[in-house]
Amino acid sequence: MGPTAPPDTAVRSTDAAAYRVPLPERESDATLTWGATTMVVVRVDIGEAQGLGYTYADATCADYARRVLGAAVHGGDGLDVPAAWDAMRRAVRNDGRPGLVSCAMSAVETALWDAAARAHGIALCRMFGRVRRAVPVYASGGFTGPEPLRAAERAGWWAQELGAHAVKIKIGGTPETGPEDPDPARIERAREAAGGAQVYADANGAYGAKRALRAGAVLDALGVAWFEEPVSSDDLDGLRRVRDGVRADVTAGEYGYHLPYLARMAGAGAVDCLQADVTRCGGFGTWFRAAAAAAGNGLAVSAHCAPALAVHAAVATHNVRHIEWFADHERVESALLDGAPRPVEGDLAPDPSAPGHGMRLKAADAERYRVG
Numbered sequence: 001m002g003p004t005a006p007p008d009t010a011v012r013s014t015d016a017a018a019y020r021v022p023l024p025e026r027e028s029d030a031t032l033t034w035g036a037t038t039m040v041v042v043r044v045d046i047g048e049a050q051g052l053g054y055t056y057a058d059a060t061c062a063d064y065a066r067r068v069l070g071a072a073v074h075g076g077d078g079l080d081v082p083a084a085w086d087a088m089r090r091a092v093r094n095d096g097r098p099g100l101v102s103c104a105m106s107a108v109e110t111a112l113w114d115a116a117a118r119a120h121g122i123a124l125c126r127m128f129g130r131v132r133r134a135v136p137v138y139a140s141g142g143f144t145g146p147e148p149l150r151a152a153e154r155a156g157w158w159a160q161e162l163g164a165h166a167v168k169i170k171i172g173g174t175p176e177t178g179p180e181d182p183d184p185a186r187i188e189r190a191r192e193a194a195g196g197a198q199v200y201a202d203a204n205g206a207y208g209a210k211r212a213l214r215a216g217a218v219l220d221a222l223g224v225a226w227f228e229e230p231v232s233s234d235d236l237d238g239l240r241r242v243r244d245g246v247r248a249d250v251t252a253g254e255y256g257y258h259l260p261y262l263a264r265m266a267g268a269g270a271v272d273c274l275q276a277d278v279t280r281c282g283g284f285g286t287w288f289r290a291a292a293a294a295a296g297n298g299l300a301v302s303a304h305c306a307p308a309l310a311v312h313a314a315v316a317t318h319n320v321r322h323i324e325w326f327a328d329h330e331r332v333e334s335a336l337l338d339g340a341p342r343p344v345e346g347d348l349a350p351d352p353s354a355p356g357h358g359m360r361l362k363a364a365d366a367e368r369y370r371v372g
Contacts, residue, residue, distance in 0.1 A: 156190040228275075254276075279306045
């Protein structure tokens with residue numbers, strides 16, 4: 001990581017733990033069913049400052065972050081976060097970067113940035129430098145199971161409560177039923193409950209290109225403005241075909257675990273808006289580079305999930321479009337973290353007076369959810 005840092009800014013320790021928060025009922029989208037959400041929380045000590053980062057991934061990320069990544073950054077200057085990130089990148093070379101390794105790197109990297117900002121006594125968004133004070137959110141829920149019509153209606157009500165400009169629901173059936181064309185009743189139910197707000201649709205890669213084009217025609221007729229992952233996000237040619245054939249904006253990118261993936265997608269003419277996730281892509285540094293790749297191709301970028309963390313990067317990004325206010329992550333962040341921001345009239349803003357990202361783990365409350 002470079003020369004040993006002075007004691008007041010050296011990375012002294014890295015710790016991590018996983019917390020699994022159960023859902024009130026099992027949920028489904030077109031390709032996955034789940035009953036709980038796991039947050040892996042990383043704590044990094046820089047001198048006297050302590051930073052917190054996290055990712056949504058398997059609990060095994062906690063051990064990897066502690067054992068491999070902690071060793072890679074230990075003793076280096078915690079204020080030089082890009083150097084720490086390079087040290088992690090070198091350390092993981094033989095372990096396979098995309099996937100869980102990148103999630104663990106993202107959690108450590110965001111914890112380092114939080115600690116660095118706290119060491120300076122300023123908000124993370126001020127350290128990055130804000131472009132705007134707040135970013136619009138869209139409400140994201142409306143799962144395909146177990147009660148798809150009811151779930152779409154609840155998502156719409158929630159969007160109206162938040163003041164969100166749009167509500168996103170899942171389409172494409174469930175893993176049990178297989179891909180299905182969009183149900184117009186669910187689209188209309190969500191729009192009506194949301195007070196006439198825009199409706200977004202997310203197929204989670206359930207369709208092939210031809211079937212996605214048929215689904216897109218249905219969505220276009222219903223005035224849906226955003227068609228997310230109509231095909232697998234790895235199928236850039238399929239995404240491009242769908243983008244060329246529908247009026248809705250075609251979007252993807254949430255499974256970009258490193259910059260080359262996101263840059264290829266931005267440059268392939270495959271999407272109208274690039275999605276990036278700070279808890280998967282490698283952290284804040286990769287977010288900003290991905291946003292630059294998108295801007296170089298005339299695209300906006302949208303923050304996928306983890307809204308309480310993503311907002312600090314989003315307000316510092318020129319070409320940001322919005323932030324996904326995801327139902328599951330709101331539940332987890334409210335349960336485990338103090339200081340998480342909430343939207344006001346559809347906009348999310350970080351607290352510029354709170355050092356770092358302003359959040360702390362609710363240690364006593366979180367212990368009941370700890371796993372591993």
